[in-house]
Amino acid sequence: MTQEKLVKTNCRFCGYQCGLTATVTDGRVTAVEPDPTQYPGDAGIQRGCRRWRVAPEFLDHPQRINYPLKRVGERGSGQWQRITWDQALDEIAAKLATLKERHGPEMLATCIGGPHAVFWPLHRFMNLFGSPNNVGIGQICWNPATWVNALTYGWTIENELDPEKTACAMFWGTNPAESDNSLLWRTLVRFSQTGKPLIVVDPRRTRTAELATLWLPVRPGTDAVLALGLINVIVAERLYDETFVDRWCNGFARLAEHVARYTPAYVESVTGIKAETVVAAARLYAGNAPATLISGRGIDQIGANSFATQRGLAIMRAITGNLDTPGASHITDMPDFIPEIDLELSDRFPAEARQKRLGSLALQSYPGYERVRRLTMRHGRRLPMRYLTSAQPNLVWRAMLTGEPYPIRSLIVMATNPLLTQADSRLIYDALKSLDLLVVLEMFPTPTTMLADYVLPSAGALERPLLETKAGTANLAYGGAKAVEPYYERRPDYDFWRGIGLRLGQENDWPWQSFEAALAASMEPTGWTWDDFCREGLYTLPPEYRKHEHIDPQTGQPAGFATASGKVELYCGLVAELGGDPLPVPQPTPATSEEYPLSLITGARFQPYFASSFRQFASLRSAHPEPWAEVSVATARRLGLEDGCRVWVETERGRASFTLRIARMGDGVVSVEYGWWYPEMAAAEPSIGGLWAANANTLTNADYETSDPMIGTATYNGLPCRVSRAE
């Protein structure tokens, strides 16, 4: 008899994990529907999203990886043998043991990507194994704001957007129209319908910019100058919140002196934004409290200017009284559940191993982390450690190739496709080819799996439970149950880390037999069972505001901020101690030349894809079959190119080809899509799934020497480039 049931589960095709109801017939998902009773809890949210609709097809897609695979031919030859999980785990563990014996534990690196999966089991394994070498995406995604807010406010914040409460919104280097298609975008549309001011800072006139009262088409990479210019106007016109500044900000006089030279006229000369627009934006933002200020990847990918810009934004929020107030932002709390740093077991990572971290960044490093932790601990808070200390990708690739300063001989890749999504694909390609062992945990063949020694089949959406916790930086967790047992021999990634951990002497540190049991254990301190959590889909408490004013019962004093001064650090002495600028100082942007006269943006998001994923799905591909490069009408005319023609985009590093599209954006700027490869092409050398055709990251580089010295942020936006017709 056919067994049919409805199961509460989640989509996992972006960080939102919207609630779904799955129809399960005899252990297989036959349909999914949005479940608005679950997070993010708005019936209309998923209407605009195409991705969740492919969830049933995702489970049975003909390209899905279903069994552990071992390479039999040459690396990249596309010849595989099916093996058992036990054989795979035994062989991988044995190889790691041999390589560790020969080169030390730091010979192993891991590589992780965006918000697709739960990563603490990987970090836990690596801490116990003894290697600091995790390559993440943090230096250009999330970490700049996290570090800067911790330095400036003593902890991280959540920026709010509430159409009722928020009086003004500023969106800076972010385009939720394409990157979010969910809660934030819908809320922004509702906000814009109220007629309240919306300011958008973006070189492109995005759909977000279309909603704006004021659009500031900044020259890529010059955002720090713009931020200082806005602060200049706010100070000069006394638009700041005097009470808050006097009582709760450190270094206002020095800030005022520092910003004096960033006059609107000067800002215009650097950023291309008209002086009167700079003044108007400052007045709108500072004159309409509560104002929110939401930033994104646009300013997290501009080298050392990311740090300076994020500092400028953090200062703007504070001096206008928009910190920890309803409708603007709130400082988040430590979670009630077990925070990531404890699940990682980072405090057991030995001092000798910490010293092996490649590169001497001031913040994104173990010493930097410890300096900041001493401060955040004043309020009993600890940031996740592995992600904020993760290795400098460029130095890891180079160590693989050169053995300097020590050999890195093996890499385990989980939930990422670094050949498409890390800067400098050529360098990464050479590095991967040189390894003794490359293991990839995946759901689909990708250019990265094509170079692997072992590919292990991951249980994906609907096949595994989920728990998203913002890495333990807020008292917020969402997710829920799987809908079905994994199909074929797919397993949750957790099983892999536990499996090799048990084989490598970590028996005592993997007490939970299943991923579910591990997630349940992490929620235990909340008093909720795993079933309680799955029923609710969300664990959180309403935010509290103005927590700096709360009287500490022990001292009788207000709590203040967890910084050296106990106030908001407009002037930040700790940055100076770490060798940086205590007030934000813009850095030179890479200079265009006669040869490379244009400024390149790589990676602005677009639907219906996520990074390099989902090109295999015909229903999605037909909506967006080709990679685009966008320029303004004036730029196209100057280059003698027309809409729809095929072009080469070239930087000093390499070239890639795109279809040209004319769009509304700043002149002299080129924006290329990232993540493009062709799953329909041969899954072997030399094509490697069309890796070299339109890959934006053949154009980027993340050389350590030119990256930001505090966090290691590389330049993905504002790169000198040229565009020419491709014959």
Ligand SMILES: Nc1nc2c(c(=O)[nH]1)N[C@H]1C(S)=C(S)[C@@H](COP(=O)(O)OP(=O)(O)OC[C@H]3O[C@@H](n4cnc5c(=O)[nH]c(N)nc54)[C@H](O)[C@@H]3O)O[C@H]1N2
């Ligand atoms: N030039 C340029 N490069 C960029 C950016 C940019 O703006 N410009 N943005 C950067 C940013 S912010 C990010 S976050 C990254 C995103 O880059 P990635 O994180 O690499 O994202 P994807 O390309 O989607 O690759 C994710 C892969 O993981 C697999 N996967 C999904 N879920 C799971 C899982 O649970 N387990 C396992 N084992 N595999 C899974 C998918 O099948 C897919 O192949 O790209 C970065 N790279």
Ligand SMILES: Nc1nc2c(c(=O)[nH]1)N[C@H]1C(S)=C(S)[C@@H](COP(=O)(O)OP(=O)(O)OC[C@H]3O[C@@H](n4cnc5c(=O)[nH]c(N)nc54)[C@H](O)[C@@H]3O)O[C@H]1N2
């Ligand atoms: N469809 C889709 N959605 C996604 C993703 C995806 O791959 N596809 N990825 C997810 C991930 S991992 C992330 S991190 C988020 C990112 O989400 P967002 O932060 O919204 O990222 P983008 O859409 O890349 O928006 C960045 C914007 O910055 C602009 N920009 C480029 N250079 C500059 C500059 O120098 N200064 C300023 N001020 N702006 C600049 C770009 O034109 C672009 O509009 O999106 C998530 N959502």
Ligand code: SF4
């Ligand atoms: S926004 Fe779309 S892709 Fe993201 S979780 Fe929700 S349904 Fe899935």
Ligand SMILES: [Mo]
């Ligand atoms: Mo990201």
